[in-house]
Amino acid sequence: LKKKAALVSRLLSKTKCDLHKLEEGPPLQAMLSREEGLQYYRTMQTMRRMELKADQLYKQKIIRGFCHLYDGQEACAVGIEAGINLSDHLITAYRAHAYTLTRGGTVREIMAELTGRRGGIAKGKGGSMHMYTKNFYGGNGIVGAQVPLGAGVALACKYLGKNELCVCLYGDGAANQGQIFETYNMASLWKLPCIFICENNKYGMGTSVERAAASTDYYKRGDFIPGLRVDGMDILCVREATKFAAEHCRSGKGPILMELQTYRYHGHSMSDPGVSYRTREEIQEVRSKSDPISMLKDRMLSNNMASVEELKEIDVEVRKEIEDAAQFATTDPEPPLDDLCNHIFYNNPPMEVRGTNPWTKLKSVS
Amino acid sequence: MASLRCFLRSGKNAVTAVLRREFHGTPPAAVQVTVRDALNQAMDEELERDERVFLLGEEVAQYDGAYKVSRGLWKKYGDKRIIDTPITEMGFAGIAVGAAMAGLRPICEFMTFNFSMQAIDQVINSAAKTYYMSAGLQSVPIVFRGPNGASAGVAAQHSQCFAAWYGHCPGLKVVSPWSAEDARGLLKSAIRDDNPVVFLENELMYGVPFEMSEEVQSKDFLIPIGKAKIERQGNHITLVSHSRMVSLCLDAAAVLAKEGIECEVINMRTIRPLDAEAIETSIMKTNHLVTVEGGWPQFGIGAEILAWIMEGPAFNYLDAPAVRVTGVDIPMPYAKILEDNSIPQIKDIIFSVKKTLNV
Numbered sequence: 081l082k083k084k085a086a087l088v089s090r091l092l093s094k095t096k097c098d099l100h101k102l103e104e105g106p107p108l109q110a111m112l113s114r115e116e117g118l119q120y121y122r123t124m125q126t127m128r129r130m131e132l133k134a135d136q137l138y139k140q141k142i143i144r145g146f147c148h149l150y151d152g153q154e155a156c157a158v159g160i161e162a163g164i165n166l167s168d169h170l171i172t173a174y175r176a177h178a179y180t181l182t183r184g185g186t187v188r189e190i191m192a193e194l195t196g197r198r199g200g201i202a203k204g205k206g207g208s209m210h211m212y213t214k215n216f217y218g219g220n221g222i223v224g225a226q227v228p229l230g231a232g233v234a235l236a237c238k239y240l241g242k243n244e245l246c247v248c249l250y251g252d253g254a255a256n257q258g259q260i261f262e263t264y265n266m267a268s269l270w271k272l273p274c275i276f277i278c279e280n281n282k283y284g285m286g287t288s289v290e291r292a293a294a295s296t297d298y299y300k301r302g303d304f305i306p307g308l309r310v311d312g313m314d315i316l317c318v319r320e321a322t323k324f325a326a327e328h329c330r331s332g333k334g335p336i337l338m339e340l341q342t343y344r345y346h347g348h349s350m351s352d353p354g355v356s357y358r359t360r361e362e363i364q365e366v367r368s369k370s371d372p373i374s375m376l377k378d379r380m381l382s383n384n385m386a387s388v389e390e391l392k393e394i395d396v397e398v399r400k401e402i403e404d405a406a407q408f409a410t411t412d413p414e415p416p417l418d419d420l421c422n423h424i425f426y427n428n429p430p431m432e433v434r435g436t437n438p439w440t441k442l443k444s445v446s
Numbered sequence: 447m448a449s450l451r452c453f454l455r456s457g458k459n460a461v462t463a464v465l466r467r468e469f470h471g472t473p474p475a476a477v478q479v480t481v482r483d484a485l486n487q488a489m490d491e492e493l494e495r496d497e498r499v500f501l502l503g504e505e506v507a508q509y510d511g512a513y514k515v516s517r518g519l520w521k522k523y524g525d526k527r528i529i530d531t532p533i534t535e536m537g538f539a540g541i542a543v544g545a546a547m548a549g550l551r552p553i554c555e556f557m558t559f560n561f562s563m564q565a566i567d568q569v570i571n572s573a574a575k576t577y578y579m580s581a582g583l584q585s586v587p588i589v590f591r592g593p594n595g596a597s598a599g600v601a602a603q604h605s606q607c608f609a610a611w612y613g614h615c616p617g618l619k620v621v622s623p624w625s626a627e628d629a630r631g632l633l634k635s636a637i638r639d640d641n642p643v644v645f646l647e648n649e650l651m652y653g654v655p656f657e658m659s660e661e662v663q664s665k666d667f668l669i670p671i672g673k674a675k676i677e678r679q680g681n682h683i684t685l686v687s688h689s690r691m692v693s694l695c696l697d698a699a700a701v702l703a704k705e706g707i708e709c710e711v712i713n714m715r716t717i718r719p720l721d722a723e724a725i726e727t728s729i730m731k732t733n734h735l736v737t738v739e740g741g742w743p744q745f746g747i748g749a750e751i752l753a754w755i756m757e758g759p760a761f762n763y764l765d766a767p768a769v770r771v772t773g774v775d776i777p778m779p780y781a782k783i784l785e786d787n788s789i790p791q792i793k794d795i796i797f798s799v800k801k802t803l804n805v
Contacts (some may be wrong), residue, residue: 145599196781207601207780221603223533256532284533286509292532414783421776434743434775436794439801
């Protein structure tokens with residue numbers, strides 16, 4: 081018999097949560113119900129398998145261009161979503177497949193977008209870095225550009241008065257961008273309901289944090305913005321911190337900054353083997369000691385909240401879902417050629433678009 | 447002279463090499479060099495030649511370059527000359543311009559020119575205009591280089607061609623090499639030039655090998671900025687292009703030759719200053735013009751060339767309106783079928799040539 085719910089005392093990566101300009105932080109204990117646990121497990125496992133399948137398809141050249149994989153960081157995406165509502169808003173950079181999933185996308189339409197098919201979430205026109213859903217603003221290719229965008233979404237939230245907020249994510253590499261500091265300033269001045277989240281996976285492409293940042297205390301870099309630093313490999317830590325941050329924003333106190341310490345198993349992208357600037361031992365160590373899925377699994381098993389067989393069954397279901405999605409993604413046809421010039425303008429009458437030469441006139445509808 | 451150079455290069459085996467050469471009278475030692483290696487060697491030689499030259503950009507040092515163009519340079523020259531920057535284009539481009547103002551000769555790499563948009567104020571307002579604003583007091587000897595234009599499957603934010611944007615601005619020199627020889631000679635010239643030079647490479651060309659003659663391999667081989675090259679002679683029509691599209695023009699010309707149409711293919715090499723004279727001379731011979739570029743049509747390279755021709759002496763030699771082959775006027779889509787149809791293909795060039803020649 082499984083417990084319906086269990087009080088789980090949360091380890092905060094062996095140290096307490098680090099606070100900046102905050103009197104108190106998120107609670108040190110969290111309730112995890114069996115239902116929640118199983119759902120988090122399933123979602124993280126789905127993300128993991130989806131990314132690994134993308135790796136495979138990329139190596140088979142069925143996925144092209146850029147492909148930045150998220151495996152290792154699952155607790156961040158799932159934990160954040162668990163701390164907000166679907167009616168809240170979220171924006172991130174290019175390592176975005178997992179967020180597309182938590183924000184309402186299906187594995188099928190994500191994978192079909194990666195393979196560039198008409199059933200893709202952006203009809204095949206965006207690719208890996210440009211996936212969108214309701215209240216999810218991508219998927220952004222230019223490092224740091226998504227941060228002012230996120231604050232802008234937060235401005236709209238405040239303006240429209242619906243008690244919504246915006247989660248605005250960026251990486252340790254982006255954290256040094258000037259536009260982020262411009263955004264901190266305005267978000268703070270105008271008390272925008274914006275949770276800035278730095279996913280610190282220790283490397284900006286091939287450059288370690290020590291070589292890129294004069295201060296690697298990313299949770300303090302907001303200066304006048306209160307901040308907290310949290311173990312991004314522990315999904316409960318992420319969830320509780322997000323809830324705490326959301327409460328801060330919704331109470332009208334303005335923005336808050338969260339640093340999630342996390343790790344990516346893959347290189348920066350599929351064209352980066354990921355071992356020229358870090359050791360295989362380091363990667364292996366994180367996998368064996370801090371894997372977010374393993375940690376949740378162990379916690380659930382040791383608290384008698386699920387059985388090994390149950391979790392194995394979820395694994396099997398997830399595997400099947402990924403296989404089905406991959407099957408769809410590899411057999412769905414490419415977009416039709418007459419979609420080439422569509423979606424240039426919104427709410428516009430149909431117009432003519434110049435093709436590659438003056439005799440080729442193509443059609444564009446909104 | 448050739449044998450002396452050979453001797454110096456070969457070291458231990460010098461004597462046998464020299465003897466071998468004199469004895470068998472072998473032709474000059476041409477080698478196959480990729481565009482990437484040509485760029486690498488040019489930078490290496492210029493770093494060696496002038497201590498004030500240094501390279502900065504993202505992943506240029508310890509990673510050997512995002513596209514491996516700067517491979518081996520950090521190992522050879524160290525932290526002082528090859529500098530890894532954080533992902534902060536506006537900042538490091540400004541730093542590079544400041545260093546150039548104070549007497550150094552920086553090579554500022556943008557991982558792609560798409561990211562140069564974050565720094566474009568420094569390129570235009572701080573680099574390009576300063577010599578003029580200071581009435582000759584302050585020069586800015588800097589090179590901004592990196593891949594430009596479409597790649598393969600990198601979608602809208604990573605595929606834009608900036609030739610027209612930078613070509614628009616007085617005070618900048620804008621260069622767009624095609625072959626390994628172009629890459630080598632033009633990069634050396636750019637680094638030695640005392641003015642800001644925007645050096646537009648192409649990611650899809652990096653791995654393409656070209657034959658490089660011994661003359662081109664020499665350390666002082668320079669290609670003058672502002673001079674186009676005729677890659678293929680022809681009498682019936684002039685094709686003008688830059689960067690990767692030169693390859694397509696040559697392929698189209700080969701197909702058309704089988705039908706008796708001889709194209710003259712001009713490789714612009716430089717966007718600004720534009721070698722209008724080379725184009726005009728060609729048109730006076732062929733009476734027909736088609737320009738080919740990967741970028742968008744409006745206010746683009748082809749548009750500029752056509753305007754020059756309209757305003758210049760070659761207009762009266764045209765037997766048909768001059769025409770542009772360009773990328774499609776849309777953001778770059780991701781799906782392969784859409785991407786393939788967003789940029790000029792060989793068939794588009796052939797089609798435009800035939801329409802212009804009315805055949």
